[in-house]
Amino acid sequence: MPAAALAVDLHRGGTLHLTASSGVDTLDPQISYNSQSTELFAAVYDGLATFPKAAGADNAVADLAEALPVPTDAGRTYRFILRPGIRFSNGQSLTVDDVAASLRRIFKAGSPTAGSFYGNIVGAQACLRSPADCTLAGGVVTDPAIRGITIRLVHADPEFLDKLAWTHASILPASAPPHDAGDTPLPGTGAYRIVSYDPHHGMLLDRNPYFHEWDAVAQPDGHVDRIRLDYGLDEEAEITAIENGQFDWMYENKPLDRLGEIAGRYTAQVHVFDLPSLYYLAMNTRQPPFDRLAARQAVNLAVDRRAAVLFMGGPGAMLPACTMLPRGITGHVPDCPSLGAGSPDRLRPDPVRARALVAASGTRGMRVILVVNASRNEDALGENLRETLSRIGWDAEVRSITPAVQFNYIQNSANKVQISLTGWDADYPGPADFLQVLFDCRNIHPGSNSSINISAFCDPAVQAMFDRANATPDTVSRAALWSAIDRRVMEQSPVAPLVQRRYVDFVSRRLGHYVNAGIYHMLFSQVWVQ
Structure with a gap:
């Protein structure tokens, strides 16, 4: 076994302990507009495109799609081919029907960015007027024989692939309800799945048993076996708990009166970007x-x-x-x-x-x-x-x-x-x-x-x-x-x-392999705790 592979294997396992003062707005990835959920959902959900789960890169990359297409028709038509062999965390195989249904669901469920990000898709204006009747007719066309999905825009949008990479364009099973799922987790295709959630106490994620790594930049396999997020502490208590090794990371901003302390006494555990x-x-x-x-x-x-x-x-x-x-x-x-x-x-x-x-x-x-x-x-x-x-x-x-x-x-x-x-x-x-x-x-x-x-x-x-x-x-x-x-x-x-x-990120002494990936901040799937 190569030395690099052995090193990675030695760090696989354990539970990552996170803390936040309170829960997310909703577990629905197409609805939530909360930076806490953005960080968590990076390891749970995927879109046709995503942002790199790696340091130092910002441009969208292919995720569930085999490649990012060069638009045709004066920048108005995007043709994707879906990767084969991907399954949701409930065991269901991913198909082009799931992709089409998920794009319609953006409008049916009332995603906050339905108009601004996706309102340029052909048929979207009708969906905005009558979400329950949304079809995106002429705007989203599938070809199951070749795992093809074509998206047509009313006019060119140079940032459209970035918008598809955002969490609101997560691909869910076609059976996902046409409304905000609230506190009920929906199946995803990422390395982890949400197994329990109590908005007053916490959240638990463990490995998606059907996940396999198709692209290490788009959705890498995780090191830890479980991610546990506990709610209820204020920022002062969170800082102290990390210093004492009770938690590995905190969501809240670091209190001004503690910045000097953590920068001076725990320098190696502080990351600023x-x-x-x-x-x-x-x-x-x-x-x-x-x-x-x-x-x-x-x-x-x-x-x-x-x-x-x-x-x-x-x-x-x-x-x-x-x-x-x-x-x-x-x-x-x-x-x-x-x-x-x-x-x-x-x-x-x-x-x-x-x-x-x-x-x-x-x-x-x-x-x-x-x-x-x-x-x-x-x-x-x-x-x-x-x-x-x-x-x-x-x-x-x-x-x-x-x-x-x-x-x-x-x-x-x-x-x-x-x-x-x-x-x-x-x-x-x-x-x-x-x-x-x-x-x-x-x-x-x-x-x-x-x-x-x-x-x-x-x-x-x-x-x-x-x-x-x-x-x-x-x-x-x-x-x-x-x-x-x-x-x-x-x-x-x-x-x-x-x-x-x-x-300013402050992490525990035991946490290793810290990776900051732009909008996702610390990549929970890529740190190790043993």
Whole structure:
């Protein structure tokens, strides 16, 4: 046996112990919009394409498809061939019928990105109007004889393969229910399967008995036998538990007052990397006072982004941000269009101009409730932001909600949230994932927990610019268009960007073979614990 193979065999087995304060929003991979589930589902579900389960690579690769096709018909037609011999974790063989049904289910089950990511598939607009009757007729065509799947688009989309690589395009059995599966795990094709879940206590994954490795970059075999995730500890207790060897990894951001301790005493167990990820304030453009442009602009002028960096982890963990395209994403420009002309220091708050705008908006003295995640860092930042909102003229207060609920709560228009502190991690490393997903009119779903356009921002000019950018094949011209979209959005100020994350991972002493793979962060399947 080669030495390398022997080394891998020696590290196979054991249980990886993870901890998080609370559970995921849903176990349904086509519905969940939670970074915790994104990390877990990477080893459970697959799509026709995926992002590499390896360090240092971002571009989509073939997964359940044998290869990624070069689009034909002026970039509008994609022809895939399904890999043979793959089975779901329930033993069922994967077929092209499962692929077609899964693409329809994106619309039937109400995936948050159904419109923005997949609304360009022929027949998708009819599915968006009447999800229960979705057929994607003419848009998805199968040929079982050759394991073929053809997807036709209305117009070219240079980022379409990236969108197919996102978790919402996971391929499930055709028998999967046409609605959110909630706390019931669905069969997948990955190296692991979810065997139990209690949103109050934890989750357990073990090996998929029908899995075989078809591509080590797309879906590698795992080292550990089981992955156990326990809920209930706060961030301080999680840090201490990892230091004591009780857990191997924690989901939450690391508390500011513990960063120096773990960096100094546990240096070899700390991993830091840049993320295409933002924290920002989402302002509801359909609720007073933020239905008025002047009020939204006032917030952008008043917030102290340098203070936000300190509250959220310090310069080693955060970077100040004032646009919705993070550093490292195509189209990013280091500018602050929401602050307007005459701002010599683009990050310095301007409370004088902000107070004048609040007065001009006619909303001075109005009660404003800021909704934040119940966590040490966000509670502290929330209090700082409350003071800022009060100083510029509003009667402000903070409402802190458990992370298991907050993200869904702020999306649902029935809750009449005025302003919220939230975050966004890239689904894939492209500008549309920040701008089109968060500000596309089609991503406003009143009364739904899956209304990812939290600001309910709908600008016809921006909508037309989305279409132009998606139809532009030249990369330089397309980047310029996304920069212009970012500028236009920030001029309208439906959000106030605060910081870009630099992710700090803290792991146990026993954990080895740490691999960071972009949007998946630490690859649970690739670490070893023995």
